Amino acid sequence: MKKEVVLAIVTTTAAAVVAVVALVRQYWKQKQDQQWKMSQRIMRKFARECATPVPKLWKVANAMVSDMEASLSSSDEATSSLDMLVSYVSPLPTGINEKGMYYGVNLRETNFLLVCARLEGKNEPISDLYREEISVPSNVMLGTSQELCDYIAAELAKFISAHPENNNEMEAKDKKLGFTLSYTANQATATSGSAIKWKNFSADDTGGKELIDLINQALEKHGVNMRVQALVDDTVGNLAGGRYYNKDSVAAITLGMGTNAAYVDTAQSAPRWHSSLPKKGEIVISMEWGNFNCCHLPITQYDASLDTESLNPGCRIFEKLISEMYLGEIVRRVLVEMAQETALFGQSVPPKLLVPYLLRTPDMAAMHQDTSEDHEVVNEKLKEIFGITNSTPMAREIVAEVCDIVTERGARLAAAGIVAIIKKLGRIANRRSVIIIEGGLYEHYRIFRNYLHSSVWEMLGNELSDNIIIEHSHGGPGAGALFLAATPNLDS
Secondary structure (H helix, E strand, O other): OHHHHHHHHHHHHHHHHHHHHHHHHHHHHHHHHHHHHHHHHHHHHHHHHHOOOHHHHHHHHHHHHHHHHHHHOOOOOOOOOOOOEEOOOOOOOOOOOOOEEEEEEEEOOOEEEEEEEEEOOOOOOOEEEEEEEEEOOHHHHOOOHHHHHHHHHHHHHHHHHHOOOOHHHHHHOOOEEEEEEOOOOOOOOOOOOOEOOOOOOOOOOOEHHHHHHHHHHHHHHOOOOOEEOOOEEHHHHHHHHHHHHOOOEEEEEEEOOOEEEEEEEEHHHOHHHHHHOOOOOEEEEEOOHHHOOOOOOOOOHHHHHHHHOOOOOOOOHHHHHHOHHHHHHHHHHHHHHHHHHHOOOOOOOOHHHHOOOOOOHHHHHHHHOOOOHHHHHHHHHHHHHHOOOOOOHHHHHHHHHHHHHHHHHHHHHHHHHHHHHHHHOOOOOOOOEEEEEEOHHHHHOHHHHHHHHHHHHHHHHHHHHOOEEEEEOOOOOOHHHHHHHOOOOOOO
């Protein structure tokens, strides 16, 4: 009898335990379902706010055209978010007459590239391409403009010794050194321009022409028989490279950590600059399109908070939507809200998830382009970057979808900018236009690149989109400087 009672008690207890376990499982399943629905609501709202249907893209493109025209206008009443700069590097290479060894310098924030190549002319490809990256020592970065120029000239002298011209080339052509800037400056100027300010160098007391003079003095001091004629954004250099290979190249876009666009237009198109421009011929305009802003841009609460907390609030709004510097940070901010509101990564928010700019865009791209089962690459990146060791397949899927929303919006807005340039030039309907694109975002982020191309096609349709050819830049990083060195001498 006692055995039967004990057995009954054990059986009843076991049944109770099973029931409790079932209830707990049901509770956690219901909670997970609730968290999933909350995460989905946040994501759907974000996707709606980021949406860029074709009519919106055309509104953005038309607004950019209006700002371009206003910036170039001679009217004091015209307002524009763009500060269009004439770069004075026309005429550009033709790919026919440029022949010989050319050299260039591409100055970045903390380093510079020295590049040289032999151009064969007659539409032949370049050869003997050499590139060397040199870090700028901290004492030089904190020194004077003259010290920086001396350091560059000394390193260039060594580079030329290692990759010299032939004797007949030295006699045959002018010794012009191409010089480009690969970071956002307050104003990129050419020979007759005004002040240029460096981001990380204490050279902000030097105007553009004065800086060119300092560089040329340093070149002479170190026995370099070359002269710099103009300082321009590297996007202008990429346009020169595009023109060397194809006479239909009309614009160049940089899509990397920063972003900019440059295009070729007629001197008559820029009334604002008429007093300092030739009466006819082509000019190259650097748009500084990272500054573009209009009411049609799909700006969310995450973009607004990013802008407010940035070093330049209210500035470079377009850049903050499309460039490599910011895409990963936008994704991180969305994930933070999901972690706080829906416990996407557990009951507590992972501390590293709260660190601004910890998610770099290349890591975002790796997660976005993860085709493995259960998003294993996403899992590894979450562990590596944020210390999240318990992500669920559901959470990883959401991360990938947030990456997709941010990427698609950025690429489609960049495409709208490209269409705006072509429309401003009046080339949409009846002329072939080649667009050169440089930058790691375009080169290495396949999905971004595909979204950009497809968006141009969506905006223009089958027939008209065939008039726009998008190509990756020629020669790699810094090569634009040597194509500038190959441009004919300026008349002004």
